[in-house]
Amino acid sequence: MIEIKQKEIKTAGIIGANGYTGSELVRLLAFHPNVSLRFLYSRSNSGTKISDLYPDLTTICEMVLTDQPEEVDILFLCLPHKESKNWLIQNPVKDSTLVIDLGNDFRLDGSFGNRNFIYGLPEINKKQLSRAKSIANPGCFATAIQLALLPLAQKGLLTEVYTTGITGSTGAGQSLQATTHFTWRNDNISAYKTLKHQHVDEILQQLVSFNKNQISLNFVPWRGDFTRGIFTSSTVKTDVELSDINQLYQDFYADEPFVKVSEKAIDLKQVVNTNRCVIQIEKCGDVAVIHAAIDNLLKGASGQAVQNMNIAMGWEENSGLNLKPVAF
Amino acid sequence: MIEIKQKEIKTAGIIGANGYTGSELVRLLAFHPNVSLRFLYSRSNSGTKISDLYPDLTTICEMVLTDQPEEVDILFLCLPHKESKNWLIQNPVKDSTLVIDLGNDFRLDGSFGNRNFIYGLPEINKKQLSRAKSIANPGCFATAIQLALLPLAQKGLLTEVYTTGITGSTGAGQSLQATTHFTWRNDNISAYKTLKHQHVDEILQQLVSFNKNQISLNFVPWRGDFTRGIFTSSTVKTDVELSDINQLYQDFYADEPFVKVSEKAIDLKQVVNTNRCVIQIEKCGDVAVIHAAIDNLLKGASGQAVQNMNIAMGWEENSGLNLKPVAF
Amino acid sequence: MIEIKQKEIKTAGIIGANGYTGSELVRLLAFHPNVSLRFLYSRSNSGTKISDLYPDLTTICEMVLTDQPEEVDILFLCLPHKESKNWLIQNPVKDSTLVIDLGNDFRLDGSFGNRNFIYGLPEINKKQLSRAKSIANPGCFATAIQLALLPLAQKGLLTEVYTTGITGSTGAGQSLQATTHFTWRNDNISAYKTLKHQHVDEILQQLVSFNKNQISLNFVPWRGDFTRGIFTSSTVKTDVELSDINQLYQDFYADEPFVKVSEKAIDLKQVVNTNRCVIQIEKCGDVAVIHAAIDNLLKGASGQAVQNMNIAMGWEENSGLNLKPVAF
């Protein structure tokens, strides 16, 4: 076979490359066929090789972290929440640069100077994202819970939702805390931010725009004793038959490469180290439970950022995202 | 100091000593000041030393499993669900023997010949248990969820309850299954028996007897990637103030040695390897969440069986149950 | 940029695709640019979709397992040890087919009819492998330990070696055993096949061919409480300076894409979900310790099989093996 193709290469930089989501982006972009990583920015680790911070990157990416950003085609912001806006103010970026923010600065209100950040959940905003220059990447729990509820919201079937979700320790970032100490966390389960998780507003803003009427989301997040992944179970009342709900979900996600609706039992490790979301629905009487699982660092953060980049650049949506599942 | 006391020693036997709950009873009774273990019964492992099956028992208990039960003062049934009744039919037991069944044969209907099995949740039935000759030990999830909800039920405050619970692998017993394979279960989370767990009936029967009116319990059980413990979060609506709920719980459990209501964050490992239950309540608007944690093999099974024995025999309720927490 | 290239596509089949190494090959070959998977063979699971056995493969590979092998360019044998030879006798394969055996049937003696299996450790046999039609893929511990010792063996510096290695549960395969039960294995460590592991002969046969004189290898394997990976520490006596040993290793592996010698501390997760081996040497007095880490299912099995295929087919050695590390 003879292939003739013009491979487009675009330059990219990562602000906050020293954190978990930043380094995970490096792992993805290092093998992306259309991206040339130009710089990795970190104030605190400037001068250090990224592969010294994350030795798994040895031979994959050995760039030195810098505090001097350059002009690039695509800029990823992997900063702590509430720091992206300040960074952009202090480091103005050309209008033509695609900016993808993995923080939560622009998720609820995307307007910022000339820019208008589009909420980067491809399964609802693909068309706008394909034209976007500014993308607000969703939160990890927000991604899992929205994907679990969107088809019902679209039909106006949501009123009261009860969700429990469990997250791996990478969700808490790399800072050393009592609740990320191995001795404490191993074999342990605990609740945090009960009914007050910051992703609830983000979820409701999107769901309500579909559902039209009011939704109440009672969300209990748990800390899990594993590193990667999110598993959520959302309980709702509905008299729609299970087979119809399954059909509704299958139709809603028919063209989505990364969302799979299963009629068999799902489990978290089906998606770990992939950009996929698996969903399963069960029903008993008029109560339905929707389970969903994602990798919090991939579909819940850096993988979805690459997916959004692909869409915005007109590349294959799964480019650089054909990841071997860890499976075991 | 000079102590003069008459220490009562009673004989005990365990039917099904080769399983997890049976062997856990051995670990407890071996150090109980008032109990002399007389026999360990197992059909499948007859002739084998219990310490060959469970080498941690070496030097603690090296009895040989037998298929010949003897007459004893206290008989524990640790059989698979639905086998206790048959066993008692085939092996008649004297009326004076205290029988404690850890299975679910007598939880919903305790009548059996001359015997009337009392539901063995000491926090509601202590008086009856103190006179009982037949005790139906509660299920593990049933224990955690009831302890989390009883004070509200007693006030008639329950209508709709949404509970998620996660259990360690010992809850699935020692049989080898796909879902107990280490390769599958390590770092994994999954749901099972969604809305259909067999403990729901047991829970509702007790709660409704308190609550007076109808309760609906939507229970989503998860398999956890740890061996011991149960953590549950139950979400309910109520306009009672958090401080009043806390007071209600403190009062309800004031005299209970094994239930502790905490106003600080709780976590599973606070109770692992103990007979304790810790409970914490959080509230936001008119929604309350009650978290509870137990060790599924202790307060959820064998520990509670010993607690029930102590009550029925008139011994100190925590006799043999002053267990060092594993903590880490 | 304009690329003109002729992409070669070869057909492949997997015998024993239902096991861990077989399914891991599916995960790799599904994304390999030069391979078209033609069939997945399994006697026991014939008729079942591979993605029903391993749901992580949903959308990645949904082929149905068959008991009818076809003619292919490349054939992988992923059978239990001692079954490959029988399979080839009962299912004759064309001489032109590249056969890669992941079992141990041909590791010590590669002659089989017209075929002569080359020991598939690319770091020593790359030239022969590039012309091979029959490859005996090394064992997992054998790979890690040889890579740790080869540079010393080449210089004739080995006499007595003391190695401890720890392996993840996937090394024990998917059968349900007492030692792969989650309840037993979680947080547990144990030794097995002390001084008698079947890989010792395989290791010595290769090392001695380099080292010229006798080597004794005292190997203590441990079962670890994780799923993927092997970590080994080998202790030897030598008066060569550490800096010289490091140089020796750097030189030996200078052209190897998958072996990295580090002067900093290594850890197992640096290589999990990759085809890489990391090595670190430490020294105190005349005693040197060589640490090595691999992913037992990748560099220790299926990844190395793909690497061998790439070499034998004249493709880029890392084709299909640019795997995102799981890292966390």
Add this chain to the structure above:
Amino acid sequence: MIEIKQKEIKTAGIIGANGYTGSELVRLLAFHPNVSLRFLYSRSNSGTKISDLYPDLTTICEMVLTDQPEEVDILFLCLPHKESKNWLIQNPVKDSTLVIDLGNDFRLDGSFGNRNFIYGLPEINKKQLSRAKSIANPGCFATAIQLALLPLAQKGLLTEVYTTGITGSTGAGQSLQATTHFTWRNDNISAYKTLKHQHVDEILQQLVSFNKNQISLNFVPWRGDFTRGIFTSSTVKTDVELSDINQLYQDFYADEPFVKVSEKAIDLKQVVNTNRCVIQIEKCGDVAVIHAAIDNLLKGASGQAVQNMNIAMGWEENSGLNLKPVAF
């Protein structure tokens, strides 16, 4: 039965009660029949309830940490290494007080003013310990490795020893470090202090006093992905038959309540949450491997301290140490 006994009660205090070994002592002493805990000393956490630091201690011990030590009969020092000596200089203690130091200040040289610290490994020094007023509690790895080697040393059979040991995260204490971060440590294995662990000197000092001739101990410690426990495998050359070695070990430990020599496979969880050590010996040709397992916080620290206290006070050696194994 009528018992008449005079129960002796002694007062005790813990210096450094806020750390892991300190809090583990609290867990043990709270249930010890002859000990009345008088104070828990901590400079950094003075004024805080111990059960606020370690909520598992709720209802078990709710003492407030103080920076005012009192006079007590028994004083435990649970300070970071190198701080015990200073503490004793700054806080003189009556000669009649039994001082047990869990640090390493007095292990190699026990002389300190009027005091002479006895090395607190009961299996070799029981007689001296029974008269001791000052006890240097051994290190965790030092305990496991000495118990594994003592019978051979006693017969002068040791020359060259190769030991690998793996330890749980509690061995690293409660400080937050990169290597105790859950995200890093979960499912990970790594070596540290290769050939340079501080316990080697302590081990050799004792072994050589038995063995008479020189011993070289090549010790490679690993960090394990579990919280509690130590497992070691020590390889030595000897032409003594395995049955004779087993007999030697059985004889050596015949009267020891906490050391058990097994001819069957041992594993770490047989001893977790107990004060026991299990040992197994395997042999192939002239090479013997001795495996040993302990709980690093109990037989490796606080449990052994209680055992030493019992011996020094003339109480039952296992008083307060009949701990239920966690087993699963």
